[in-house]
Amino acid sequence: MAVELILGQVLHFAADPFAEGLEAARIETRGGVLVEAGRIVAVGAADALRAAHPGARITDLGAALLSAGFVDAHAHYPQTGIIASWGKRLIDWLNTYTFPEEMRFADPAHAAAVAARYLDLVLAHGTTTVASFCTSHPESVDALFAAAEARGMRIAAGKTCMDRNAPPGLCDTAGRAHDESAALIARWHGRGRLVYAITPRFAPTSTPEQLDALGTLWAEHPTCLMQTHLSEQTEELDWVRALYPEARDYLDVYERAGLLGPGALFGHCIHLTGRERMRLRETGAALIHCPTSNAFIGSGLFDMAGLTAEGQRVGLATDTGGGSSFSMLRTMAAAYEICQLRGRALHPAELWWLATAGGARAMGMADRIGNLAPGMEADLIALDLASTQAIAQRSARAETFWEAVFPTIMMGDDRAIAGVWVNGQRLRPAEAPRG
Structure with a gap:
């Protein structure tokens, strides 16, 4: 060569x-x-x-x-077609836009077409690695990994697991979440440049039994990543408290299920308690900042200055399609603007680090990319x-x-x-x- x-x-x-x-x-x-x-x-x-x-x-x-x-450490490739949809906060966004769109990914041809379009879009914007949620359909995972393999890309992705508070056509069970994810791990994880990410959507759409099953799966396959959402909006926090009254806080829901540790990627992390911040740092988990999404659906202001000063692992992400751009340049700009609102002007070197080496470190790939x-x-x-x-x-x-x-x-x-x-x-x- x-x-x-x-x-x-x-x-x-x-x-x-x-x-x-x-x-x-x-x-x-x-x-x-x-x-x-x-x-x-x-x-x-x-x-x-x-x-x-x-x-x-x-x-x-x-x-x-x-x-x-660029390294985009949190995205939803199935939401490519609904990017920049008007007027919703998180829970309404899911019900109005996301869930109906994700139903379409039972069709392998549709999944393949969107996967190819998404990866071509991010490559056009200079993004060479993504961590993406798929849908609950194994076909959606196959489509994204196949498209990435054809392009030679290093990506992480996984079947999005949900067994409640979602349409029946998107719900699986605790057993199916484990078994279908395990089959996908066997097929794709470590194949060329592909990495599997065990993917509960977030605590409100999984029963304790499903989270436990996915924690067991991660223990069985510790070289996989684990990606989910944490503390994105205040309504979400209230929902988690109602569904998991025994938990000390939102992060504790995942920790009790064995879903906290190195290789865990938590999207958003805006409304964290002191205990949650301490445990995230102690366990080596990563916090993924999604600034265009946080502004677009009104989630809040990520504490970049405080979290980086604590030594947290922080990555940067578009959160397509709650995020309003496929561009990591636009994402860096939004991170700068949000940090300004909290009284800190990020230096261009810090922004570039977040979009490259910081994201790679968050994904456990700093020895290979970024x-x-x-x-x-x-x-x-x-x-x-x-x-x-x-x-x-x-x-x-x-x-x-x-x-x-x-x-x-x-x-x-x-x-x-x-x-x-x-x-x-x-x-x-x-x-x-x-x-």
Whole structure:
């Protein structure tokens, strides 16, 4: 396989900037990434890499920004078709939009079409890894994993398990949730770049028996991830208290069932108690911030400053389709805006970390994706930092690297994505950026 040397402005991380400071972000203004056989071989100064590898095929992107591909750590691919639907909060959203749409995924052809469309949409926006809920139909899981495998993508996904408070056509049972998930694990988990995520939708749609069955399944397959929702809206918290009066708090519902620990991904985590925050940190679970969704359906303001200061593992996510964009750039912008409302201006380096290395760490994949370093899997993107007239005129005034990057974070979209490589293969055109 040919060796490719991709040249541009290279951004990578030596550490977590929330913990180690902004100097953890490393910038090579005229740098390169050497890729061979699906892996990153070297990262460094362009001239040095050219001299050391004279036989490499050169892809010179000029002033484009080279980064690890974005990692979207919480999404619902079956909601692709209902993104940007008007006027609902969480429970009404589920009943009005989500459940009727998910009923359609019993049809394997429909599931395959939406899975392909969804992955092509996220790739167009520079996202190379997702953690996605499917529906309760095993066919929906097969469709997404097959589409990801065809594209060479590293993703995590799982059958969404529900045995109450949902339409009969979407409900399974405790036994079926365990057995159908186990069969899917046997078929897909660890196959190529695919990872299975055990997936109870959230406590209100599972009986204690189903959560226990899924906790047992996770104990049987500890290399799987576990993904669910936690403390998204205040009405949801009231519902959980009524359904689980014996639990100390919302997180305790999952903990009692064996669904708390490393590899657990909890979406939203807005209205946490002190005990919940302590247990999430102690157990190494991940909190996934979904800012466009939290604003769009009125959930609340995630405490990014406080949670990162505590040392929590935090990832970033679109939460498609409660989230209103497939773009991690838009998601970073929303995270910035929400943090501003809580009195903290996130630095561009912190935002970029959340969308790449932070998400990879949340998913337990920081040794493979989310950063540009020798030995990492070659999922990377190139960004045009002057992709629109509005962005170009602002970035032209920049006096620092981060001042040039920030307009793309705040105003960028799929037009900023100049190239996408997945597992070393270029899937999206990598053309020289404009301006």
